[in-house]
Structure formats: structure tokens, C-alpha cells
Amino acid sequence: MIPKDRKLYLALLAPTLLVLLVFIVAPITQSIISSFHRIIIGLPQLNSPFIGLENYQELFHDSVARHSFWVTLLFVSTTTFFELLLGLLLALLIHHRFPGRGSLRACVLIPWAIPTVVSAQMWRFLFNDAYGMINYAIFGHGVAHYIPWLAKPGTALFAIILADIWKTSSFAALLILAGLQIIPEELYQAAKVDGASMWRRFWHVTWPLIRPAILVALLFRTIDAFRVFDLAFVMTQGGPADATNVLQLYGYKKMFVEGWMGYGSTISVSVFVIVLVLAVVYVRMVGRRLLEASL
Amino acid sequence: MNWRPLTKTIRLFILLAIVFLSVPSRASEPQTIVFLMWKPNQPEVRERLIERFHETHPNIRVQVQIGPHSSTEFHAIVTQRLKNKDTSVDVFLMDVIWPAEFASAGWAVDLTSRFSKKAQKAFLPATIAANTYHGRIYGVPYFLDAGLFYYRKDLLDKYSFDPPKSWHDMLAQGKAILKGEADPTLHIFSAQFKQYEGLVCDMLEFIWSHGGRIIDQRTGKVLVAEPPSIQAVTFVRDQIIGKAAPQGVINYEEPESLEVFLQGKAVFHRNWPYAWTVANDPERSKVAGRVGVGTLPAFPGHRPAAALGGWQFGISRWSEHVEEAWEFVEFMTSFDSQEILAIQAGLAPTRVAVYKDPVVQDKMPHLKDFLPAFKSARPRPVSPLYPMISQELQRFFSRAIAESKTDVQNLAQATSARIRRVVQMEAAVRR
Numbered sequence: 001m002i003p004k005d006r007k008l009y010l011a012l013l014a015p016t017l018l019v020l021l022v023f024i025v026a027p028i029t030q031s032i033i034s035s036f037h038r039i040i041i042g043l044p045q046l047n048s049p050f051i052g053l054e055n056y057q058e059l060f061h062d063s064v065a066r067h068s069f070w071v072t073l074l075f076v077s078t079t080t081f082f083e084l085l086l087g088l089l090l091a092l093l094i095h096h097r098f099p100g101r102g103s104l105r106a107c108v109l110i111p112w113a114i115p116t117v118v119s120a121q122m123w124r125f126l127f128n129d130a131y132g133m134i135n136y137a138i139f140g141h142g143v144a145h146y147i148p149w150l151a152k153p154g155t156a157l158f159a160i161i162l163a164d165i166w167k168t169s170s171f172a173a174l175l176i177l178a179g180l181q182i183i184p185e186e187l188y189q190a191a192k193v194d195g196a197s198m199w200r201r202f203w204h205v206t207w208p209l210i211r212p213a214i215l216v217a218l219l220f221r222t223i224d225a226f227r228v229f230d231l232a233f234v235m236t237q238g239g240p241a242d243a244t245n246v247l248q249l250y251g252y253k254k255m256f257v258e259g260w261m262g263y264g265s266t267i268s269v270s271v272f273v274i275v276l277v278l279a280v281v282y283v284r285m286v287g288r289r290l291l292e293a294s295l
Numbered sequence: 296m297n298w299r300p301l302t303k304t305i306r307l308f309i310l311l312a313i314v315f316l317s318v319p320s321r322a323s324e325p326q327t328i329v330f331l332m333w334k335p336n337q338p339e340v341r342e343r344l345i346e347r348f349h350e351t352h353p354n355i356r357v358q359v360q361i362g363p364h365s366s367t368e369f370h371a372i373v374t375q376r377l378k379n380k381d382t383s384v385d386v387f388l389m390d391v392i393w394p395a396e397f398a399s400a401g402w403a404v405d406l407t408s409r410f411s412k413k414a415q416k417a418f419l420p421a422t423i424a425a426n427t428y429h430g431r432i433y434g435v436p437y438f439l440d441a442g443l444f445y446y447r448k449d450l451l452d453k454y455s456f457d458p459p460k461s462w463h464d465m466l467a468q469g470k471a472i473l474k475g476e477a478d479p480t481l482h483i484f485s486a487q488f489k490q491y492e493g494l495v496c497d498m499l500e501f502i503w504s505h506g507g508r509i510i511d512q513r514t515g516k517v518l519v520a521e522p523p524s525i526q527a528v529t530f531v532r533d534q535i536i537g538k539a540a541p542q543g544v545i546n547y548e549e550p551e552s553l554e555v556f557l558q559g560k561a562v563f564h565r566n567w568p569y570a571w572t573v574a575n576d577p578e579r580s581k582v583a584g585r586v587g588v589g590t591l592p593a594f595p596g597h598r599p600a601a602a603l604g605g606w607q608f609g610i611s612r613w614s615e616h617v618e619e620a621w622e623f624v625e626f627m628t629s630f631d632s633q634e635i636l637a638i639q640a641g642l643a644p645t646r647v648a649v650y651k652d653p654v655v656q657d658k659m660p661h662l663k664d665f666l667p668a669f670k671s672a673r674p675r676p677v678s679p680l681y682p683m684i685s686q687e688l689q690r691f692f693s694r695a696i697a698e699s700k701t702d703v704q705n706l707a708q709a710t711s712a713r714i715r716r717v718v719q720m721e722a723a724v725r726r
Contacts, residue, residue, distance in 0.1 A: 042396045042679040043724050044378060063709075064690065129543035130555065151545035153697055239490025240545045241697040242690055256367075258683045 028272065034265035041259030048262070055266040065267065067242060068250045071157065075246060076225040079164045083221050084214060086165065087172025092206075094173070095180045112170045120234035123163040124150070127235075150236055153243030160231050160244055168224070172217045179213025180206070212286065219282040223275050247271050327356045328385040328619050331373060333364045340640040348626050355619045366390045377402040377611060385614040386623055389434050389607045391425050391674060392681045397609055398428040399679035399724070404610040407431045409621055421603045422645045425674035429725075433609060435628045436645035438636065440604030441672040442500050443665065445556060445564040445574060448587035450476075459563075462504070462530070462592045466539055469562050483539035485555040486565035488531075489546050490693040495675065495685050496602035497565060498692045501527040503600030503673055504593035509688065510676045510714070515722065517715045519691070520707035527594070529703050532696040545697055557581060565591060567604065568643055571661055588661065590668040603672040605645070637662065643669065683717045 035055055039048040059065050094105050111119065126133050129148035139146050149155045183206065191201045229248040232238055238245035238253070248271060255264025335341055345357050362372040373387050377397070389397060397403035410432050415423045422436035446458055450472050459465040469483030487493035499509070507523035510516070518524060536542065540561075544552060549566060553573065556564035557580040564570070577583040593599040608624040610617055626632060630652075633644040638658050643665060649655055650666045676684050691710035695703045 040680070040720070041374065042399070042682065043721070044400045045724055128551075129541065129546075130551075130560075148541065148543035148545065151543045151697070156546070236546065237489065237491050239689075239693050239697075241694040242490070243697075253686060258680075258686055260683065 031265045031269050031272070034262055035269045037262045039261035039265075041261065051262075055263050056270075058263060059266050059270060064242065064245070065247070065250060068245050068247045071243065071245060072226065072228070072247045075157070075161060075164070075228060076222060078161050079168070079225050080218065080221045082161075082165045083169045083172045084217060086169040087174075087176050087217060088210075088214070090169060090173035091176035091180055095177060108170045108173060110170075111167045112174075114167070116167065116230040117234055119167055120163060120231045123159065123166075123231075124235045127159045151240060153241045156236050156240060156243050160228075160235055163231055163235070164225070164228065168221065172221060175217040175220070176210060176213050179210040179216075183209045215282070215286045219279070219286060222282070223279055226271060226275050226278070325354050325356045326616055326619050327358055328614075328616050328623060329358050329360055329383055330623065331360045331362060331376070331384050331387040333369050333388065334361050335640065337640045340636060343639075344627065344632055344635060348623060352622060352626070355622060357623055360384075374402070377613070380613045381611075382613045382615055384611050385616055385620040387609055387611065388437065389609045391439075391603055391605050391607065392685075394426045394434045394607060394609070395428045395677045395681065396679035398431070398433040399721070402609075402612055403433040404612055404614070404617055405431050406433060406435065406610070406621075410435060417648060418645050419647060419669055419672065421669075421672040421674055422605065422607075425603055425605075425677065426607055428677060434607035435624050437606045437608055437628060438633075438642035439645050439669060439672070440567050440643065441665075441669050442496060442565055442591055442601040443568060443570070443668050444589050444591040445566060445570060446587045446589075447559075447562050447582060447585060449582075449585040450562055451587070458587060458589050459592050461595050462501075462534075463595065465563055465592050466534060469539060472562050480560055482541050482555065482561045484535060484563045484565075485540055485544060485547070485552045485561040486535075487548055487552050488536065488540075488544045488693075488696060489548050490689050491548060492685060492689070493548055494692050495688045496604075498528065498531065498688070499602050499673075499675060500565070500591055500600055501531055504591065504597050505530075506594075506597045509684070510678070510718065512677060515718050517711045517718060519688075519714060520704070520711040525703055525707050528692065528695050528707070530594075532699065532701070532703070536696050537699075545693075568665060572641070588664050588668075590671055599668075599671045601668050601672045603674045605643075678718070678721055680717050680721050684714055687713045687717070 036050060036052060037048045038046060038051045038054070040046055090108055094101060094108060114122075125131075127149040129135060129146050129151065132149070134149065135146040147155065149159050187205050187209075188201060191205055196204065227248055228246050229252065232244045232246050232249050233252075236244045238249050247267060251264050251267030251271065253264075254260045254267060258264075332341075341359070345359065348355070348357060362369045369388075370390065370393065373384075373389075376384050377400070389403070394403065398405070415432065418436050419439065421441075422439055423432070426432050426434035426436065444458070451458065451468070454468070454472055454475060456468045456471075459468055466483065473481055473483060486497050488497060502508070502524045505523050505527035507521060507525075507527055508518045509524075511518060536545065541555070547555075549570075552564065553566055553570050555561045556566075556570075557574060559581045571586075571588055574580050574586045575583045580586075590599045591601055608627060610620045610624065614620055628645070630646060630648060633642075633646050633649045634652055634655060636642040637644050637649060637655055641659075643662065644650065644655075647666075647670075650662055656663055675681065678684060687710050691706055695701050695706055
């Protein structure tokens with residue numbers, strides 16, 4: 001009986017495994033292999049020789065890559081922090097019962113449902129110095145001293161961070177809302193009977209119980225933010241002065257603009273490794289917390 | 296538009312005639328060559344030209360294959376097929392920055408024996424330089440693009456100024472006009488300074504017109520950190536960005552910078568030839584009919600320079616019909632073809648003589664104003680690794696001009712070192 005069962009399992013798993021193999025394992029392997037070779041589109045006569053870790057050594061000494069790393073880290077930390085904070089507030093709001101809650105819940109999801117390329121284009125127009133709505137809202141009509149948001153290194157990164165927070169806070173809210181909904185109503189009633197204030201009810205009932213959900217949201221947001229590409233690609237192309245040149249965009253430019261496939265692969269493999277390490281650390285953390293929570 | 300169905304019937308008739316006539320007489324079967332290009336704005340002009348070619352060259356048939364319009368995507372398609380030694384492509388178009396790459400990779404046929412020095416003299420010099428790699432020529436210029444200087448003719452007349460010859464004149468005239476107009480939203484200048492390829496073109500025009508260069512094409516020496524280049528970059532940072540031009544230009548490509556000019560908010564504007572038609576279209580432009588065009592200014596004691604763009608014909612090294620392919624390229628770049636392309640499709644000719652042609656002067660009077668600017672055109676550094684050089688330049692220029700306190704000298708030296716590495720990579724392969 002058991003061998004037959006096993007055959008069935010394998011048959012049922014095969015399609016998924018195949019898809020994973022073809023679309024995930026194969027490209028990653030290919031990238032890793034490329035990162036050990038010198039492949040330059042403009043110089044095909046090089047014949048892509050194997051160069052060991054040379055590309056990785058190059059990456060360590062590449063000041064532009066280092067700068068990109070810090071820009072990415074700043075982006076990841078600020079967006080994740082604000083997205084979780086706003087996500088929590090949003091979740092608490094739409095968890096309450098009030099008339100029109102259903103439609104509000106749907107509305108909250110709109111930014112997340114719009115493709116990033118489209119919303120990036122929208123923010124690019126909003127932040128335009130001459131005819132953007134943001135300058136209009138701040139300075140009114142026909143003023144000569146507007147702020148060229150996307151033309152200054154500091155404000156350009158801020159603009160991209162803001163666009164990301166706008167877009168993905170609702171995703172964090174959705175995850176946290178799921179956590180809120182599994183808290184049994186009786187706990188609140190019991191707390192009320194004991195005379196706990198709203199503040200105490202939050203800190204002693206809600207907060208410990210939604211922590212696992214917040215950790216899950218943290219995991220998703222950090223990993224996703226590390227892979228940011230489209231916002232910078234559409235809004236600034238990495239400029240001005242490399243201020244928004246996030247790692248993935250830098251890797252893309254090396255590969256597809258400069259034709260330096262080997263080195264570009266090295267950059268994306270490095271991002272992959274960073275994200276992988278983060279994922280492992282978080283999953284262990286979240287796993288333990290989840291266990292504690294259920295005990 | 297009544298002629299459209301008519302040409303269709305004629306084309307169908309010709310097609311049928313070809314089918315009927317070619318079946319019995321197998322002896323004189325024409326040789327087919329494949330021409331790979333992108334979709335032009337007026338495909339009917341190209342079709343008419345190819346029909347003419349078929350009439351004059353009955354032994355050759357041209358089959359056109361259309362690739363994507365974006366230069367980067369078209370590059371991917373062409374290089375893919377050449378890399379795979381695909382014999383089914385004979386002739387292809389090359390963007391102005393590709394010939395060195397195609398020559399170095401051995402993808403483009405060396406045309407030096409066919410395209411003689413004497414024949415080359417008929418073309419604008421920059422277009423020949425762009426197709427020359429280490430003394431040999433690999434492409435024939437099809438049409439060109441170059442940086443032009445647009446100005447508000449009405450405002451210059453009002454304050455009785457001639458179009459400025461130097462960048463300093465431009466600033467002085469602009470200041471006087473701004474003072475007189477008393478419009479706080481009016482700017483002196485608008486151009487493209489976003490961190491992208493356009494930034495390289497615009498900045499090179501400042502550097503060249505100050506006697507600077509990026510690379511000495513003959514010795515391979517990198518000259519980015521030399522005083523003429525550094526002074527030009529510093530001038531842009533201190534006098535143009537946030538002063539003559541709004542700070543916002545740091546994130547402007549062609550459309551945004553042109554919009555400032557179209558709305559009447561800039562006295563002077565740098566753009567490509569396409570902007571001429573847009574600026575004079577009353578539906579899209581508030582300054583239609585009040586626009587002048589000419590050569591970009593220069594620094595005192597130096598000659599103006601425009602960044603060269605445009606497309607060339609190349610012949611595939613894997614082609615089995617190089618002779619026929621060459622006949623086709625010769626035909627498409629002939630005086631007559633360029634005249635037709637200029638008048639009917641608005642493409643700027645690469646042959647100087649076409650500009651002097653009375654028919655062209657009558658139908659396209661503005662081309663005469665473009666010519667001095669086209670003559671001042673120069674190619675960007677000719678290298679198979681140009682995209683890498685360009686990325687380094689974009690980084691340098693953007694860092695140098697985006698903030699007012701940058702150490703340009705230091706940045707230039709770092710950039711120079713990085714470009715030197717690229718040049719060495721290229722030289723190592725040639726050896």
C-alpha cells in the first residue's frame with residue numbers, strides 16, 4: 001500500500017516541482033554560473049572565460065556598489081518601519097465595526113492592486129517640479145519657487161520612499177488585520193470586566209497576540225523592499241548623482257545597458273544571498289514566536 | 296488619402312505579375328537579400344524606395360524584416376542574430392554608437408575597399424568618423440540627428456539681439472530679456488540633465504565647445520580630468536543648473552525640457568531636430584512661428600559642437616550575398632534616395648550636397664538652418680564598450696552638477712581611472 005501511495009504523491013507533486021525547477025532553480029543556477037565568468041556583450045571574442053571569484057572581488061572594491069548598498073539599506077529600513085506603523089494603524093481602523101467598513105477595506109487595497117510601474121509613473125507626475133500636484137498643493141498657482149523634488153539627491157530618494165509607503169502599507173495592513181481577526185472577542189470582554197482601559201487592552205491583549213502577524217509582515221516587507229527596482233527605474237533612473245541607484249537597478253544597468261553580464265549577475269546573486277540570509281533569520285524568529293504564541 | 300487603395304491595387308498587381316512572370320523563366324531568378332530594420336514612421340516612403348530599387352536592379356529582391364523601434368531592443372535582436380552567425384540577415388541598421396562594437400566583434404563587413412575615401416568625402420565628416428574604427432570603415436550613414444540650439448526669435452528681436460555665439464552671450468542676453476519681461480516663471484535655458492544617455496550628449500557639447508575631450512581616439516588617452524573638460528562641467532554646475540535653467544532640469548529628458556520651451560517659459564533650448572516640427576505646431580506649442588534654430592553656442596575662442604545621433608547601414612559578415620547587399624546600401628544612401636527620404640519622410644540627409652539641392656531647399660527650408668549645426672557635429676567616444684563609458688560619464692556628470700559644492704576635480708579623476716580600465720579591457724582583446 002505505501003509504495004503505491006508514494007507514487008501518487010510523487011505524481012501529484014511532479015508538476016509543481018517541474019515548475020519550480022524550470023522557473024526558479026534553473027535561472028538562479030544560471031545566474032550563479034554567470035557570476036563566475038567574464039561575459040561582456042560588446043566583446044564576444046572574450047569567449048566568456050571562467051574567472052573564479054574575480055567578479056566578487058571587483059564588487060567588494062566597487063565604490064558605486066557600496067553606495068548602492070547603503071541607499072538600498074536606507075530605503076529598506078525607512079519603508080519597512082513606516083509601512084508596518086501605518087499598516088498597524090490601518091488594520092486597527094478597519095478592524096472596528098462601523099458603517100461602510102466593507103468598502104473602506106476594499107479602498108485600502110487599491111494602492112497595492114495598482115501595478116508598480118503605473119503608480120511610479122503617477123508619482124513621477126505628482127512630484128514634477130513645474131506641473132506636479134504636490135508643488136501645487138504646497139505653493140499654489142504660478143509660483144516660481146517650487147521644489148524640484150526629483151532633481152535633488154535627498155528629496156528624490158524621499159519621493160521614492162514615499163511612493164513605496166503609499167503603495168505597500170495596505171499590504172502590511174492586510175496581514176496585520178488577519179492577525180487581529182483571530183483574537184477571540186471574549187478576551188476583550190474579560191479585560192473590560194476587569195476594568196482595563198482601552199490602552200491597557202491594546203498593550204496586554206492585542207499587541208502580544210498580533211506580534212506574530214507583525215513579524216510575518218516584517219519578513220515580507222524587508223525581503224520585498226530589498227528587491228526594489230521598478231520605482232527607481234520609472235521615477236529617476238537611479239539619478240540624480242546615483243542617489244536612487246538601488247542595488248537591483250545597478251545590477252540591471254550592468255547587465256542590460258553596459259552588457260557586462262558576468263558582473264551584473266554577481267550583483268543579483270549578492271542581493272539573492274542577502275535576502276536569503278534575512279529570510280532564514282526571520283523565519284527562525286517568526287517560527288519561535290509562533291510557537292510561543294500558541295503555547 | 297485616395298491614393299492609398301490605388302497603390303495597394305498596384306502593389307497587388309505587381310506581386311501577381313511577379314508570380315506569373317517568375318514561374319516560367321527560372322533561368323533569371325533574382326537573388327533575395329534580407330534587410331533588418333525597425334518600423335519607420337512613414338513605411339510607405341521606404342516601400343517606394345525599395346520598389347525603385349527592384350526596378351533598377353531586377354536581379355535582386357529585397358525582403359524587409361521589422362524589429363522593435365527602441366534602440367536597445369533592436370540592438371538585442373540584431374546582435375543575437377549576428378552572434379549566432381545567422382546567414383539569413385544581409386543588411387541591417389546600426390545606431391550611431393554601435394559600429395565600433397560590430398567592427399570589434401567581427402559582425403560587420405569591413406567596407407573600406409568598397410566605400411572609398413573619395414566617396415566618403417561626400418558625407419558629413421562626423422557621420423564618417425562614427426563609422427570608422429581603427430582606420431577602417433564599417434557602415435554607411437543613412438540619416439543623422441544632432442543637438443540643435445532653439446531660441447525665441449520674437450524675444451531676441453524685441454531686445455535686438457542676434458542669436459548668441461557664446462554661452463556667456465546666451466547668459467547675458469537671457470538676463471536682459473528676463474529683466475525686461477519681468478516674468479518670474481520665465482527661464483533663460485532648458486535642456487536635458489537627467490542621469491541618462493541624453494546627459495552625456497548635452498555635457499559633451501559643453502566640453503567639446505570648450506576644447507575638451509573624453510578620449511583621444513588615436514592614443515586611447517583618457518582626457519576627462521583635463522582642465523578644459525573640468526572647467527566646462529563646473530560652468531554648467533555654477534551658471535546653468537538652478538540659474539539659467541530651473542533646478543528641475545536635473546530630472547528632465549527631452550519631453551519635459553521641450554515642454555518648458557513650448558509653454559514659452561524658456562528663451563533658449565537645446566534639443567534634437569524633431570523638436571522643430573513640434574515647436575511650430577500651434578496645437579502643441581504656444582510659441583509656434585516664433586522659434587529660431589541654429590548652432591549651439593561655444594566658449595570664447597572655441598568652436599561649437601553638437602552631439603551626433605542617427606543611423607547607418609551595415610552588412611553582415613555572415614551574409615552570402617555581400618555584393619548584392621552593397622548594391623542595395625549604395626542605392627539607399629545615394630543622392631536621389633536621400634532627397635526622397637528628406638522630402639517625404641523628413642530624415643536629415645548625411646550627404647552635404649542634398650542640403651544644396653533646390654527642391655530640398657524649397658520644400659524643407661529649415662534644413663538649410665540645420666546644416667551648420669550638423670557640420671559641427673561630433674560622434675561620442677567610438678568604442679565597442681561605449682555603453683560602459685557612458686554609464687561612468689552619466690555618473691560623473693550627474694554627481695558634479697546635482698549639488699553645488701562637489702569636488703569636480705576629484706570626481707573627474709576617479710571617472711578617468713574607471714574609463715581607463717574600460718579602454719584597457721578593449722585594448723587587451725584587440726591584441
